Amino acid sequence: MAVITYLNAISQALRGEMRRDENVILLGEDIAVFGGAFKVTRGFLEEFGEDRVIDTPISESGFTGAACGAAVEGLRPVVEFQFADFIACAFDQIVNYAAKNYYRWGIPMPVVFRGPSGGGFRGGPYHSQNPEAWFTHVPGLKVVQPSTPYDAKGLLAAAIRDNNPVIYFEHKHLYRRIKEDVPDEDYVVPLGVADVKRAGSSLTIVTYGAMVHESLAVAERLSGEGAECEVIDLRSLSPLDRDTFLTSVRKTSRALVVHEAQLTGGFGGEVAAIIAQEAFDVLDAPVTRVAALDVPSPFAAALEDAMLPTQEKIYAAAKEVLEY
Amino acid sequence: MQKLKPARFLDPALDRTSIAPNETLSHDQLITWYRTMRLARACDKKLGALYRQGKIVGAVYLATGQEAICTGVVSLLERNDYFSTVARGLAGWFLRGVEPRHVIARWLGRDVPPSHGRELGLFFADIEHYGIAPYHNGSMASWIPSGAGFALAFKIRKQPRVYVAFTGDGATSPGDFYEGLNFAAIHKLALVVIVENNCFAYSTSTDKQMPVENVADRAPAFNIPSEVAFGNDIFEVRRVAKRAIDHARAGNGPYLVEFKTFRASGHGEHDDMGYVDADLREFWEQRDPLRLFAEYLDGPGGLGETAVKAIDDECTQVIEDAVVWAEAQPEASPDTVGDRLFAP
Numbered sequence: 001m002a003v004i005t006y007l008n009a010i011s012q013a014l015r016g017e018m019r020r021d022e023n024v025i026l027l028g029e030d031i032a033v034f035g036g037a038f039k040v041t042r043g044f045l046e047e048f049g050e051d052r053v054i055d056t057p058i059s060e061s062g063f064t065g066a067a068c069g070a071a072v073e074g075l076r077p078v079v080e081f082q083f084a085d086f087i088a089c090a091f092d093q094i095v096n097y098a099a100k101n102y103y104r105w106g107i108p109m110p111v112v113f114r115g116p117s118g119g120g121f122r123g124g125p126y127h128s129q130n131p132e133a134w135f136t137h138v139p140g141l142k143v144v145q146p147s148t149p150y151d152a153k154g155l156l157a158a159a160i161r162d163n164n165p166v167i168y169f170e171h172k173h174l175y176r177r178i179k180e181d182v183p184d185e186d187y188v189v190p191l192g193v194a195d196v197k198r199a200g201s202s203l204t205i206v207t208y209g210a211m212v213h214e215s216l217a218v219a220e221r222l223s224g225e226g227a228e229c230e231v232i233d234l235r236s237l238s239p240l241d242r243d244t245f246l247t248s249v250r251k252t253s254r255a256l257v258v259h260e261a262q263l264t265g266g267f268g269g270e271v272a273a274i275i276a277q278e279a280f281d282v283l284d285a286p287v288t289r290v291a292a293l294d295v296p297s298p299f300a301a302a303l304e305d306a307m308l309p310t311q312e313k314i315y316a317a318a319k320e321v322l323e324y
Numbered sequence: 325m326q327k328l329k330p331a332r333f334l335d336p337a338l339d340r341t342s343i344a345p346n347e348t349l350s351h352d353q354l355i356t357w358y359r360t361m362r363l364a365r366a367c368d369k370k371l372g373a374l375y376r377q378g379k380i381v382g383a384v385y386l387a388t389g390q391e392a393i394c395t396g397v398v399s400l401l402e403r404n405d406y407f408s409t410v411a412r413g414l415a416g417w418f419l420r421g422v423e424p425r426h427v428i429a430r431w432l433g434r435d436v437p438p439s440h441g442r443e444l445g446l447f448f449a450d451i452e453h454y455g456i457a458p459y460h461n462g463s464m465a466s467w468i469p470s471g472a473g474f475a476l477a478f479k480i481r482k483q484p485r486v487y488v489a490f491t492g493d494g495a496t497s498p499g500d501f502y503e504g505l506n507f508a509a510i511h512k513l514a515l516v517v518i519v520e521n522n523c524f525a526y527s528t529s530t531d532k533q534m535p536v537e538n539v540a541d542r543a544p545a546f547n548i549p550s551e552v553a554f555g556n557d558i559f560e561v562r563r564v565a566k567r568a569i570d571h572a573r574a575g576n577g578p579y580l581v582e583f584k585t586f587r588a589s590g591h592g593e594h595d596d597m598g599y600v601d602a603d604l605r606e607f608w609e610q611r612d613p614l615r616l617f618a619e620y621l622d623g624p625g626g627l628g629e630t631a632v633k634a635i636d637d638e639c640t641q642v643i644e645d646a647v648v649w650a651e652a653q654p655e656a657s658p659d660t661v662g663d664r665l666f667a668p
Contacts, residue, residue, distance in 0.1 A: 059507065061469060063507060066507055068469075069472065071473070073474050073477035075480065092462060096466070100460070104439055105450070105458045163668065164666050
C-alpha cells in the first residue's frame with residue numbers, strides 16, 4: 001500500500017494493464033514524447049515503445065476510429081482525449097460505430113476512451129465540461145466515473161479488461177487534490193457496482209465523480225447537526241447499479257441527487273426517475289437534484305462558481321429535503 | 325437539372341468499350357469472376373423486384389453497374405486480408421463466399437447470422453468466416469479511420485496483411501476521409517482506399533461535391549500514391565489494384581485508387597434518378613461492366629456465347645432458389661430485441 005494521487009492511480013492502472021497484456025496500446029494527443037497534457041503517461045513511451053504509446057495527430061474522429069478497428073482485431077486500445085470536451089469531435093465513431101458494433105454483428109470491441117472532465121479550475125467552456133449524459137443515452141456503451149484513487153485504479157483496470165467500449169471520465173480537479181492508500185498490486189473494481197462512501201439513515205445522497213467529495217463534506221456538516229447522510233457513489237453510470245441506491249432510499253425515505261454536469265438532461269434525472277418510480281411508496285420528500293446551472297462553463301471565477309454546484313448549494317438542498 | 329457531360333467523368337484515355345486482360349488467366353478464373361458479377365447483378369434485379377412488391381420494407385440499395393470493381397479487387401486479396409464495403413460491393417461479398425440466400429434473407433429482415441434482423445442487407449460484417457470487417461454505416465468515410473485501425477493492428481503484430489476500404493466519391497468530403505488517411509500515411513499502414521466514383525452522391529454530382537477533377541487529386545495531401553482508372557473493366561481493376569495492394573502489403577503505406585464508374589440504379593430503389601441526364605445513362609450503358617466482360621468471354625476470351633448464357637441462367641436460378649429459402653426463414657423474435665447488447 002502507498003498513498004498516491006488520483007492521477008497516479010490512473011497511471012498505475014494503465015501501466016499495470018500494459019505490463020500484463022501486450023495487446024493494450026495507448027493513443028492520444030501528446031501522450032508519448034510529452035507524457036500527456038496531465039502527465040498521466042509520463043515514462044510510458046520509454047517503457048513500452050512507440051508501437052504501444054502513440055502520439056496522434058489532432059484528429060479525434062480519426063484516432064478514435066482507428067482505436068475501434070484495432071480493438072476489433074484484438075488489441076485493447078486506450079484512447080486519451082486531451083480534454084473530455086474534445087470527445088465531441090469523435091462522437092460519431094463512438095455512438096455509431098463502437099456502441100452498435102456488438103449488437104449489429106456480435107463482434108466484440110474492447111476499447112476504452114479516457115476523458116479528463118470537469119470544472120472548478122477556471123478552464124472555461126472547452127476545458128471544463130462533464131459530457132457523461134451524452135453517452136449514457138446511447139445503448140452499447142459503458143460509462144464510468146471514479147471519485148477516489150482506489151476506484152480510479154480498479155475501474156480503469158476493469159474497463160481495459162472489459163470486452164466492450166467503455167468511456168472513463170476522470171475528473172481533472174481530483175487529479176492531484178485527492179490522495180489515499182491504494183494497493184500496489186493490480187485489482188479491479190467491477191463495472192456496474194456502486195459504493196456506499198458513507199453510511200447514514202436520514203438522507204440518501206446519490207452522486208458520482210467530484211461531487212462525491214463535496215457531498216461527503218456536506219454529510220459531515222449535517223452530522224454535526226444531527227442528520228446522518230448516506231452517500232452513494234455510483235462509480236458506473238452504465239451499467240447502473242440501481243439496487244444500491246434504491247436499498248438506501250428505502251432505508252432513509254429521502255433522496256438528493258448531485259452531479260457536476262448541467263441539470264437538464266443530466267444523468268441525475270434518470271436516477272431521480274428511478275427512485276420516483278421504484279421507491280415512491282417510501283418517500284417522505286420530493287426527490288431533489290443539485291447540478292450545474294444550464295449554461296456553458298464560464299471562465300471567470302465568479303461566474304464558474306455561480307454555475308457549479310457547491311457545498312453550500314448541496315447543503316441547502318439537503319436541508320430542504322430533510323425538513324420537508 | 326444538372327447537365328452532365330460524360331467526358332467530365334471519364335477521361336478519353338480511360339474510355340473503352342471493349343476489354344482484354346494483360347495477364348495470363350485461366351478459364352476457371354474468368355468464369356469465377358464473371359459468375360460472381362452476374363450473380364450480384366441477378367441478385368440486385370431480384371432485390372429491386374422484392375422491394376417493389378413490398379416484400380423488402382424500408383429501402384433497398386443496389387450495386388448495379390459497379391460489379392467489376394469489388395470483384396477485381398477482392399480477387400487479389402489474401403484470405404486473411406480484410407475489406408469493408410456496403411452492398412455496392414455485393415459481388416465482393418459473394419467472391420468471399422457469402423451466400424446470396426443469406427444476403428436476401430437479411431434484406432427481408434429474417435433471423436439469420438450475423439445480424440439476426442438488427443441490420444439491413446445493405447451492410448455486412450463477418451470476420452471469422454469471410455474476413456469482412458465491421459464498420460460504422462452512417463458515413464461511408466467512417467471506415468477509413470477504422471480501416472487504419474485494422475492496419476495498425478497488422479503492423480504492430482508484424483503481419484503482412486492489408487485492409488481495403490471500398491467507398492464512394494461522396495465519402496471523400498467528410499473529415500474522416502482525411503483523418504483516417506492522414507493517420508495511416510503517417511504510420512505507413514497497409515490501408516488501400518478504393519473510391520468507386522459513380523458520378524453521384526445520392527443526387528449530388530461530383531462537381532457539386534469537390535473542387536478537384538478527380539478524387540485521386542486529393543492524395544498529395546497525404547503524400548501517398550494514387551491512380552485514376554476505369555472501374556468497369558475488371559482487367560484494369562485488377563491491374564491497378566494489384567499495384568495498390570502490393571504497395572501497402574510491402575509496408576509502404578496507404579494507396580488511393582479512384583475507379584470511374586456509374587451507379588446504374590438509383591441511390592436506392594426509391595430514387596427514380598430524375599437528376600441523371602439520358603445521355604449520361606446511355607454513355608455508361610455502353611460501358612456496363614457485365615456487358616464488357618460478357619463480350620470479351622464470348623469473343624477473344626474463348627468461352628463462347630452458350631457457356632456465357634449458361635452462367636447467366638444458372639445465376640438467375642441460384643437467386644430464385646435463394647429467395648425461396650430466404651422467405652422460409654423465420655423472422656427475428658421480438659423476445660430477442662434486448663439480446664447481445666454487450667459482449668461477455
